[in-house]
Amino acid sequence: MTFSTIIGSGILSKLPPTEQQFLLTHANNILQQSSGTLEDLCRNVANIFQDKNYGWDEAIKENRWYRYPSEVKQQRFCSEEALKNYLLLQVLGIPVTYCLLENYKGTSMAHEVVIVQNENNHYLIDWDQVVPITIxxxxxxxxNNEKINFKTMYCLPQEEVLKRVITLRNGERFLDAVECEQILFRKETPEGQLQGSVKYDQKLKILDFTFVFIRYTSGLRFYLRHSTGIDEENKTYDCQEFGLCDLKHCEISNEIPILEFDNGNVCGDINTQLHYFEYLDIGQQRSICMEAMYDSLCRDHLSINGFIAGDAERDENITFWKIALEQQDISSDAKETLQRYISIYEQLQKVNPHAAQRFLDFRISQFAFDRLFPTSLDINEKYWAQYETNPFTTGLIYLSSAMRDLGQAFSSESVLETSNILTKSLCQKIGIEFKPCNFSELFRIVNEFSTTY
Amino acid sequence: MTQTQPIFGLLRRIEDDSIRREALTLVGYLGIQTVQGLANYSKQYLVNNDITPETLDELERLLTAEYNLNFNPQERTKQIPEPTPTSTYHPRVPYQPRSVRASGAPPPSILESVPHHFGLGKYLKR
Incomplete structure (x- = not known):
């Protein structure tokens, strides 16, 4: 059946044949799998891409900057996810609204979601989340009274939703996108999770690429940033920055710069810059001491009792923590932490068992260490003191191991490929010779410095 | 006000895979959202537009048996708006074409905030 003679106004009549087939196949499967409630249908629609990673760089590399659902391979970003949900729900005959949210969750990022209405109720479909909401x-x-805030919500009519795919897919309008921060990818690497993002400030003509690395073990976060632009003398410059940071809703919320490079040179005295340890809070200092020690013991994958756990020990500890949560005498802080550790471990188990093991082994080792060298936060304990009284060495040991993991993350993936495409495209578009993203000098200097000590 | 039934309820009742797929195609092409919207069409209109007799029979059977409805006896040559569910949701900000942004926020990372908490040695199972 072709329906070639039907003058329809439905969504299928406006899509390419390949897309029609993709949507019909999935819609048909969803109808068979679903229990038949609206919420369950929406959940099935939301789960179609659950095996995909997050990111924009697959689309950029393919030079199709915004793709139809059938074109998505291993990775999709929120506009592609929302488009898939919108089209599938339309094919299923479910009224749906496409929404663009600016300053999503108080970040500088925009976000795209769809909303389904059922009589007087609304369901938000946001990644794999399908939840009833009040707007x-x-x-x-x-x-549960949780609030997802945003500054402005734009509701796109059907013709705009489809028009955007055509307008945005050739990349000519990518500048519109990179004016607010865009996450390019999130990748699982051997020792941590690496997230890359881009932002272009059109007014100041500064192009930023920021890479955030989260270690599976301690969960500490580092950032590497490359900024390139034009100085007062109209010369192109580039700066690199490396430091520790906090994240809030995937965006950096707090930065502690450690090393800064300007046009390939270290800014100021590197010795001064490497004294970052004393600027950290006590929790971060302890985490760094612990991780520096853990890293030195595990570097050669030595199976040292208490540092690399077996499956049975992991299971025993998780069970023990769950039992502890039921006890009355546990403080609310400790309860919250244990609960969080269990939750992180169980979530990681589903998506990255290696990361889950690294995370839990580190915690088990930390608890073992806490038992051997009980301490309060008063920094009087001898063992902690040997790290804390040598902050420069501790900081440097730690930095060196972090750089090693980061280097591994960068070399194992084509991390800089998308940033190079974006830099090149931007150069062509606005006629400025921005410098390509490169951290090799930074890596070299830290490596050289740390081997000297 | 006439109560409307979502079309996916009817589609789910179709057991034959190829008929269900054809019915989905029809729904997707015509933009039908409700069972009443489907019943607004005449059989002749659908026949004229290539729908197979098997699918037409199944749709007619379900309309009658499950919803107590029949196809429109009058010939339709063009679409008329179908009844849609009552809406209480009105977009507050109209779409502004300038904001055509492919964007933005990824799902939260599991590792985004790992607490730093020391002194938990007694919770080690050894």
């Missing part, structure tokens, strides 16, 4: 002018309110 306020600047927030969605979930049933």
């Amino acid at each position: 306020e002018p600047e927030a969605f309110i979930l049933t």
Whole structure:
């Protein structure tokens, strides 16, 4: 059946044949799998891409900057996810609204979601989340009163949703996108999770690429940033920065710069810059001491009792923590931490068992260490003191191991490929010779410095 | 006000895979959202537009048996708006074409905030 003679206004009549087939196949499967409630249908729609990673760089590398669902391979970003949900729901005959949210969750990022209405109720479909919501002018309110805030919500009519795919897919309008921060990818690497993002400030003509690395063991976060632009003398410059940071809703919320490079040269005195340890809070200092020690013991994959656990020990500890949570005498802080550790471990198990093991082994080792050298946060304990009284060495040992893991993350993936495409495209578009993203000098200097000590 | 039934309920009742797929194609092409919207069409209109007799029979059977409805006896040559569920949701900000951004926020990372907490040695199973 072709329906070639039907003058329809439905979504299928406006899509290429390949897309029609893709949507029909999935819609048909969803109808068979679903229990038949609207919520369950939406959940099945939301789960179609659950095996894909997050990111924009697959689309950029293919030079199709915004793709139809059938074109998505291993990775999709929020616009592609929302488009897939919108099209599938339309094919299933479910009324759906496409929403663009600016300053999503208080970040500088925009986000795209769809909303389904059922009589007087609304369901938000946001990644794999399908939740009933109340809509306020600047927030969605979930049933548990959690608030998802945003500055502005734009609701796109059907013709705009489809027009955007055509307008954006050739990349000519990518500048519109990179004016607010865009996450390019999130990759699992051997020792941590690496996230890359881009932002272009059109007013100041500064192009930033930021890479955030989260170690599976301690969960400490590092950033590497490459900024390139034009100085007062109209010369192109580039700067690199490396430091520790916090994240909030995938965006850097706090930075502690450690090393700064300007046009390939270290800014100021490197010795001064490497004294970052004393600027950290006590929790971060302890984590760094612990991880520096853990790293030195595990570097050669030595199976040292208490540092690399077996499956049975991992299971025993998780069970033990779950039992502890039921006890009355446990402080709320400790309870919260244990609960969080269990939750992180169990979530990681589903997506990256290696990361889950690294995370849990580190915690088991930390607990073992806490038992051997009990301490309060008063920094009087001898063992901690040997790290804390030598902050420069501790900081440097730690930095060196972090750089090693980061280097591994960068070399094992084509991390800089997308940033190079974006830099080149931007150069062509606005006629400025931005410098390509490169951290080799930074890596070289830290490596050289750390081997000297 | 006439109560409307979502079309996916009817589609789910179709057991034959190829008929269900054809019915889905029809729904997707015509933009039908409700069972009442489907019943607004005449059989002749659908026949004229290549729908197979098997699918037409199944749709007619379900309309009658499950929803107590029949296809429109009058010939339709063009689409008329179908009844849609009552809406209480009105977009507050109209779409502004300038904001055509492919964007933005990824799902939260599991590792985004790992607490730094020391002194938990007694919770080690050894």
